Amino acid sequence: MDARPAPAGRNPGNEACWSRRIPPRLSRTALEASPRDPPSFARRRFLIHTGAITTGLAADPAFQAAAAAAVPREGPLAGEPVPVRLRINGRAHELILDPRVTLLDALREELHFTGTKKGCDHGQCGACTVLVDGRRINACLALAVAHDGHEVTTIEGLASRGELHPVQAAFVARDAFQCGYCTPGQVMSCVALLEEARRGDASAATADVRAGGPAELSEAEIRERMSGNLCRCGAYVNIVAAVRDVADRRT
Amino acid sequence: MQPFAYVRADRVEEAIAAAGDDARFLAGGTNLVDLMKSEVERPRRVVDISRLPLDGIVETDAGGVRIGALVPNADCANHPLVRRRYPLLSQALLSGASPQLRNMATTGGNLLQRTRCYYFMDTSFPACNKRAPGSGCAAREGRNRIHAILGASEQCIATHPSDMAVALAALEAVVEVRGPRGTRRIPIDDFHRLPGTTPQRDTNLEPGELVTAVELPPDRFAAASHYLKVRDRASYAFALVSVAAALDVRDDTIRDARIALGGVAHKPWRSREAEAALRGARPGAQAFRAAGDAAVAGAHPYRDNAFKVELGRRAVARALEVASA
Numbered sequence: 001m002d003a004r005p006a007p008a009g010r011n012p013g014n015e016a017c018w019s020r021r022i023p024p025r026l027s028r029t030a031l032e033a034s035p036r037d038p039p040s041f042a043r044r045r046f047l048i049h050t051g052a053i054t055t056g057l058a059a060d061p062a063f064q065a066a067a068a069a070a071v072p073r074e075g076p077l078a079g080e081p082v083p084v085r086l087r088i089n090g091r092a093h094e095l096i097l098d099p100r101v102t103l104l105d106a107l108r109e110e111l112h113f114t115g116t117k118k119g120c121d122h123g124q125c126g127a128c129t130v131l132v133d134g135r136r137i138n139a140c141l142a143l144a145v146a147h148d149g150h151e152v153t154t155i156e157g158l159a160s161r162g163e164l165h166p167v168q169a170a171f172v173a174r175d176a177f178q179c180g181y182c183t184p185g186q187v188m189s190c191v192a193l194l195e196e197a198r199r200g201d202a203s204a205a206t207a208d209v210r211a212g213g214p215a216e217l218s219e220a221e222i223r224e225r226m227s228g229n230l231c232r233c234g235a236y237v238n239i240v241a242a243v244r245d246v247a248d249r250r251t
Numbered sequence: 252m253q254p255f256a257y258v259r260a261d262r263v264e265e266a267i268a269a270a271g272d273d274a275r276f277l278a279g280g281t282n283l284v285d286l287m288k289s290e291v292e293r294p295r296r297v298v299d300i301s302r303l304p305l306d307g308i309v310e311t312d313a314g315g316v317r318i319g320a321l322v323p324n325a326d327c328a329n330h331p332l333v334r335r336r337y338p339l340l341s342q343a344l345l346s347g348a349s350p351q352l353r354n355m356a357t358t359g360g361n362l363l364q365r366t367r368c369y370y371f372m373d374t375s376f377p378a379c380n381k382r383a384p385g386s387g388c389a390a391r392e393g394r395n396r397i398h399a400i401l402g403a404s405e406q407c408i409a410t411h412p413s414d415m416a417v418a419l420a421a422l423e424a425v426v427e428v429r430g431p432r433g434t435r436r437i438p439i440d441d442f443h444r445l446p447g448t449t450p451q452r453d454t455n456l457e458p459g460e461l462v463t464a465v466e467l468p469p470d471r472f473a474a475a476s477h478y479l480k481v482r483d484r485a486s487y488a489f490a491l492v493s494v495a496a497a498l499d500v501r502d503d504t505i506r507d508a509r510i511a512l513g514g515v516a517h518k519p520w521r522s523r524e525a526e527a528a529l530r531g532a533r534p535g536a537q538a539f540r541a542a543g544d545a546a547v548a549g550a551h552p553y554r555d556n557a558f559k560v561e562l563g564r565r566a567v568a569r570a571l572e573v574a575s576a
Contacts, residue, residue, distance in 0.1 A: 075296070100252045102284070136350060138349075138351045138355065141355065143299075200329075202341060227487045
């Protein structure tokens with residue numbers, strides 16, 4: 001089982017048949033530029049090959065029994081697998097999933113996009129932040145099946161042709177992390193934040209929500225707008241500096 | 252998480268037909284999926300309503316605004332009509348959760364979110380009348396710092412966690428619901444329930460009913476309103492106490508006022524006593540303090556949450572001060 005998409009998915013010309021429009025920067029073959037470095041990938045592949053990873057279709061006897069015992073009035077059985085199409089970092093993926101599988105688990109356990117992290121798994125830490133159709137969400141509280149047909153951008157999809165995304169570069173330049181576990185979520189959140197501020201979204205730090213126009217990204221605004229991402233190392237000072245660097249460069 | 256059958260509804264009628272005692276509607280999922288993981292919620296069927304065409308915000312003929320049940324909280328907070336005419340609602344929404352969660356959570360789902368009472372959320376506590384009717388209330392004698400000081404009962408002292416609903420209470424929103432027996436319009440004050448002897452019921456929705464929209468009447472308070480939220484950290488936390496305050500002031504006299512509190516009761520707590528204390532008064536510290544006193548006059552605190560009485564009093568006065576500034 002290889003983590004990379006099936007050959008059919010490698011033809012960029014075939015990609016647009018069912019998905020909505022995707023930004024040109026993300027439509028390139030994501031894996032070319034993927035920061036999935038060999039050591040961690042090799043370890044991951046080892047885990048996969050030794051069977052340490054469970055899948056959404058695992059033949060768990062309890063699950064099978066529960067599914068068989070379910071007597072719905074109509075429609076599908078409890079636990080009945082559902083086809084799910086996801087477009088991730090510009091590539092189409094087709095999966096058959098137990099409807100309980102979250103988008104986070106589909107990304108990590110089914111498709112091996114392990115850059116997206118599982119922190120609390122309850123929507124309280126932001127480590128699992130990804131973009132769905134350009135909006136940042138907590139992948140741990142999203143059922144994958146509910147995002148059938150959607151466009152997902154993960155941390156693996158940000159770098160382009162070996163060049164870090166400006167937000168990634170700013171995090172490196174500012175040393176905006178210690179252990180790094182929350183960093184993919186912080187980076188994805190920051191990418192979304194910049195777009196939200198550009199189009200004028202308000203926040204709880206905005207003095208007057210009645211006023212429109214692009215949001216001024218003061219330190220208070222950055223802290224409020226990044227508040228969905230916790231960092232247990234407490235790298236906040238440098239995270240704010242990194243966000244500020246990118247924001248200043250854009251204005 | 253218990254196994255469930257997944258059904259996607261493309262039309263409202265389909266969603267209602269697929270509903271049932273053992274089914275739950277799934278919109279943003281921020282609360283439901285979390286509760287399913289901890290098995291507080293164990294639906295046999297999940298009806299995905301996220302693709303229903305209930306995601307618009309439009310002006311009503313009456314001059315108000317109609318917000319579709321599936322409008323994400325972030326979109327509602329940032330819609331020009333809401334920001335300009337109902338800044339109180341924008342502020343309340345933006346004070347809740349995180350940007351990621353506000354992108355997922357919907358108007359209807361926000362109304363229907365469950366309490367964050369520790370004993371409700373954690374199934375290892377056997378006693379919770381809301382989760383298991385008749386099992387008792389562990390919070391009454393347990394840790395109850397975040398619990399209700401108004402309108403609680405022997406059976407339940409949980410609070411409603413929504414910020415949005417507090418602003419909606421102050422704005423006198425109407426909730427439109429559709430079910431097997433047709434469409435109903437429920438004033439927000441009658442939508443959520445006090446716990447009484449049936450704390451398992453958070454709202455007056457009937458089985459199979461789906462929230463389709465929230466309507467706001469024409470607003471008279473955009474010029475002088477404020478949502479104040481007091482919590483344990485600066486952001487991304489539930490309210491200990493929150494206040495939606497709105498004033499209609501003319502000729503240095505308060506013609507009308509709206510006060511609703513969050514974090515203090517099983518439902519958004521509209522304080523008509525505080526409003527009465529303000530009506531006819533001159534805006535100022537004296538009237539605002541009187542409103543705060545009136546808002547908490549009937550409060551009944553428990554072991555750990557007596558601080559909410561004084562906090563509620565001061566939060567009402569502070570919210571009014573900011574609103575009138």
